[in-house]
Amino acid sequence: MSVIVEKLTKRFSAGATPAVSDVSFQAPPGAITTLLGPSGAGKSTILRAIAGLETPDEGRILIDGVDCTDLPVQKRGVGVVFQSYALFRHMTVRENIAFGLNVRRMSRGDVNARVDEMLKLIQLEELGRRTPSQLSGGQRQRVAFARALAIRPKVLLLDEPFGALDTRVREELREWLQELHELTGVTTLLVTHDQEEALEISQHVVIMSEGRVAQAGKPEDVYDSPVTPFVASFVGGTSILKGHVREGRAEVGSLVVAAPQSAREGEAVRAFVRPHDIKLARSINGNGNGGASTGRVERLKPVGGYVKVLLKLPSGDSVTVEVPRKEFDELGVVEGDSVHADVRAARVFVGDFSI
Structure with missing residues (x-):
């Protein structure tokens, strides 16, 4: 069951910004x-419009090829899960699961059988x-x-379903959701601001910014090939460095990266560099490979299996580098040391702009 959203616009008051x-x-x-x-990008508004909980001002919504824009909630064939659970506190687990079935006036035997099936599926028999x-x-x-x-919805809609849970439980439920999806195969739309969550469990990602689609595609394509500065800055925790094109390369701070083919000599650029795309080595002043010094270690912070390094460049810019713990131990640097930084990958956009 595909879901198609076409030219959807929604305002919550006349004359307001959509x-x-x-x-x-x-x-x-x-x-x-x-x-x-x-937050505020319009994700939940879109999901609620698909569910029939919001009426769009313009555009239409098709579920399995059927225009559902003006259909009531109960005729859309969607199931919705909210962050707040929205369970009926006075009902038992069985009664909560049976609620929608009873509304549809199914027989008691069929309801009990379906509830038993669901309890087994969620492993809470x-x-x-x-x-x-x-x-x-x-x-x-x-x-x-x-x-x-x-x-048995055609489409499952999930509005930040793990947002109220602690990290460990959230990670467990992400894994459980993937297994559940493999068992059911139901078309699912998930709203989240958690990049790791989106990249881990999705087959398709729609990046939203200020009520518009910034980019849509496979998770790996969105991550590896962001098409706008916003997407490059939002996905992957990037450092943003200003610079200019010199002799066909982008000089940003004291670092040099490949420039876009369309860039002209002297043109302003911004480079978006992810923390794991910088390779550090001891500088000529240290005990290592003798690379030229391109930065000073301002701060070190061990975080699980890697060390987060805040690197201050001679230009005054700062970049964050994530170094695997074993690699960092072999590097043998401390705060205040000078290091050589090699940028293995960066996304460069032409222009002097704000994000």
């Missing part, structure tokens, strides 16, 4: 499509008689998924 403006994209059938972007207050956050979210899937 929350969503002229948005178009297609969510492939049977895939997880993630709407990714900062023994907890059906408990109320939401007797469950952990992760368990409550699984019940919310089961309730949404019980009605």
